[in-house]
Amino acid sequence: MERPLVIGMEVEHAGRRWRVFQLLGPDAVLLRNSGGETVSVDPTRISVPLVDPSRPLPCVVDERQYTDAQWAEAARRRDLMTRLARQPNRTGRDVDAVAAELGLKRRRIWAMLRQIGAGDDSVRRFLPKSGRPRARRLNETVEAIITQAVREYYAKPSRSSLNRLHREIGARCKAADLPTPAYNSVKSRVRDEDQIWLARRRQGPKAARAMRLLIGAHPGASAPWERVQIDSTPCDIQLVREGDRTVIGRPTATFAIDVYSRAVLGFSLLLEAASTLTVAACLVHACLPKEDWLARRGLAGVRWPIYGRPATLEYDQGPENEARGIQRGLQRYGIASKIRAKGWPEQHGSIERLIGTMMRMVHELPGTTFSNIGERGECNSGKRACLSLPELERILTLAIDSYNHTTHNGVGERPMDRYLAYYRQPGLPDAARIPPLLPTERLLLDFLPFEKRALSRGGIRLFRVDYSSVDLLPLWQRDNQRRVERIVVYDPRSLARVWLLDENADDYLAVPYRVPHPDMTLAQSIASRRAFQTSAVRDRTERRLFDNLAQIRAIEATARSTTARRKAERTVQAARAAWGTPVSAKEAKTVTTSPVAVASTPHWSESAVAPFDDVERL
Known part of the structure; x- marks a missing residue:
């Protein structure tokens, strides 16, 4: 709002308080302080305080409630009053004439003249008074x-x-x-x-x-891999087993996107909940070349020439991202981390929109659970489920290929074209034309969860199981009976072996079970160890652990067989009922019994882990 200078107004200049003494022109104003000192200064160098007792309070009006005609009338009144205020020989008759023309009292005209004399001749002062809001009158x-x-x-x-x-x-x-x-x-x-x-x-x-005001914007990126966003979400679909095609639940999908090009760098699809494993698998898939990975899945025609190393990885405050394994891998490869503030998903809009796009595609597949109950309606996702994990993985790969080769609204280009165009620009140094290639053999191990264990005579003990191998002999001799803790990396999907980090060689040693046992997952190990709580102390042995595991697997196999048989029986009963011919229980049992339905043999065998014959050498 304009702040005209008026004689007598208090202003600031050169850090001191002054009052306007005389207006000399547009290039000079005469100021005087309380001590009688007078100076001539440029008006643009004067600071006018926001609150000045010598000036009337600013007029604040809601411009939306006035029409164009009311604004025109207010301007006419202002011009009429301004001419009256500047009239040199103003008399009472002149004031009465203006009051009659404006339909105001004489006292109001004098008040408006004083207002104009104080420098407030804004059109807002001459608008009609608006109705005040009704005061609250409740007790x-x-x-x-x-x-x-x-x-x-x-x-x-x-x-x-x-x-x-x-x-x-x-x-x-x-x-x-x-x-x-x-x-x-x-x-x-x-x-x-x-x-x-x-x-x-x-x-x-x-x-x-959804009601908050969006402010600011993402800083963006000036090159591929400069900023990479990663996030996990439960996939809105029910999957089935490849063998008996029974429903096994919803997978977890993790995606990584490049902020510069909006290209999808990689993804992972696992049946585990969001964890260190899901994030590590996505990072490994994003950072490594994908030709062999695509060929193994029969997708050699898909073009996905993306690999490299993120400079900054952006993620939310989920425990899977802040896990020790992920943080250890980021430190080893010099990847900076940027954690999104809790409750602000719009700060990572690129990955959030990508997940939304992928889930909308999933909603078109059989077995989808949709995003909520309202969208699902009467659809029974369990009955319509027919896709296995490898099949959904191939579908997502094809969807990502379409995404990378479709014009993105955020950058106005195809993500893949924008990604490759950066490395093909003329002024780029030769050393920067090819992204860094990370080690294929050990990249996943650097991001997997780990524990610190010391090598003892029995090997390495992890999750109540002993691991040992002849490859540990050099470490055993080097330690010379000293307790040295080392990093032991494990894969939650298979605990048949772990990996011990040799700090001197900076390499991993694969260490299997010391005594041959069937393979098991971390979840199965936890379930089996929980059974120890009701066992006597003498029964809490390694053999007892795997006995519990065998019982758990037998129960799971029987449950799957029974569920498949009951489902088949209901299908036959429904078909016979549709033709008006009931089926006996004996006939249903004969029709529905199949090797696949009643198979209860575990998927492991005792020969899966071969023993070694040199235990005594340890």
């Missing part, structure tokens, strides 16, 4: 009851309606012998509450985030 105690009821009764996840809130307030007012406020009064008080806070209390943080 203070009733106001307090309404506020308390809104916060204690209405702002709850139960999402009570306004009608129920009004009845609740009426009951409280009646108990206090006070009049019940009108429904519109209660509605007005609810509307005056902080709507973001109210949405968070009633609908959760996600609804509140």
